[in-house]
């Protein structure tokens with residue numbers, strides 16, 4: 001099948017990144033409504049989706065490949081991403097109240113590095129509007145829906161847990177799992193929440209809410225996942241892993257974007273404030289997964305994300321200890337063919353059959 005994305009990318013990259021982002025999302029939603037998406041991407045022809053199913057956190061994932069948080073922040077295109085072949089789609093980050101995010105420009109392509117710098121700042125419609133969007137956009141989606149939650153920019157850190165709790169309660173009915181994002185560099189002070197004491201308190205708070213909410217939701221217990229940064233020291237990762245193990249968190253996502261610029265030094269956008277994603281974060285993200293895997297209770301799954309742009313990159317994450325993987329920046333540079341490659345929908349052997357996969 002010809003790779004239409006090569007042409008689409010040429011056109012999209014003529015626009016500023018945020019305009020291209022909205023054009024793509026809107027275009028995908030329309031193409032999906034017209035039934036064109038799975039035909040155009042070939043995901044209607046999946047060869048053997050059943051063989052790649054995997055159970056993680058008590059949920060059945062159609063394959064190991066998911067959309068990372070931040071691309072569908074408002075939850076408007078869930079089934080459209082499912083039609084591309086994603087086994088799970090993580091929407092958000094959503095905050096309790098809507099907020100516009102940081103002033104523009106706040107998104108930069110570093111094409112030579114297949115990378116992006118963003119300082120979006122959790123621009124999102126708030127939980128109520130996101131849930132309305134999801135009710136429409138998930139129709140026909142048979143994969144797993146993750147909802148990534150955060151705090152409003154004007155909520156002080158001392159009250160941050162109130163925001164996470166409010167979000168968890170609000171999205172409980174709609175989410176298959178919920179990710180507490182403690183690792184965006186674009187909300188002042190957010191990463192300071194990645195300490196053992198706060199993480200323990202956060203996990204205990206959400207677990208107590210789950211005990212209370214589950215009976216009213218037919219016994220459904222929504223897994224709690226924590227997303228961490230690549231900029232933590234190995235020692236800090238180990239300390240957090242010990243706390244996650246003791247608190248019996250359901251999963252860990254490693255990693256978010258990095259504030260390190262070593263790999264892109266000299267690039268004209270290198271000094272833009274924000275999180276760097278794509279190829280430059282790949283190695284560190286894999287290292288964090290490896291450190292986590294060694295220190296974490298073996299029954300707690302890791303979702304590996306950061307710089308995946310090929311099946312080999314994804315395999316590296318799985319061999320380091322990830323049970324599932326996610327992509328964002330790779331999708332921008334490679335297009336839907338990447339999802340087909342990772343999920344094994346292109347006739348090649350997908351990740352599920354890879355040696356070393358758990």
Ligand SMILES: Cc1cc2nc3c(=O)[nH]c(=O)nc-3n(C[C@H](O)[C@H](O)[C@H](O)COP(=O)(O)O)c2cc1C
Nearest residue numbers: 068069070093118255256277278306307327328329
């Ligand atoms: C433009 C942009 C916005 C993002 N927004 C979020 C977000 O709202 N919440 C979050 O947890 N991660 C967010 N991320 C981080 C990604 O989910 C992912 O962890 C990171 O980009 C590394 O993966 P990648 O190299 O495949 O992009 C964002 C990334 C990008 C590029």
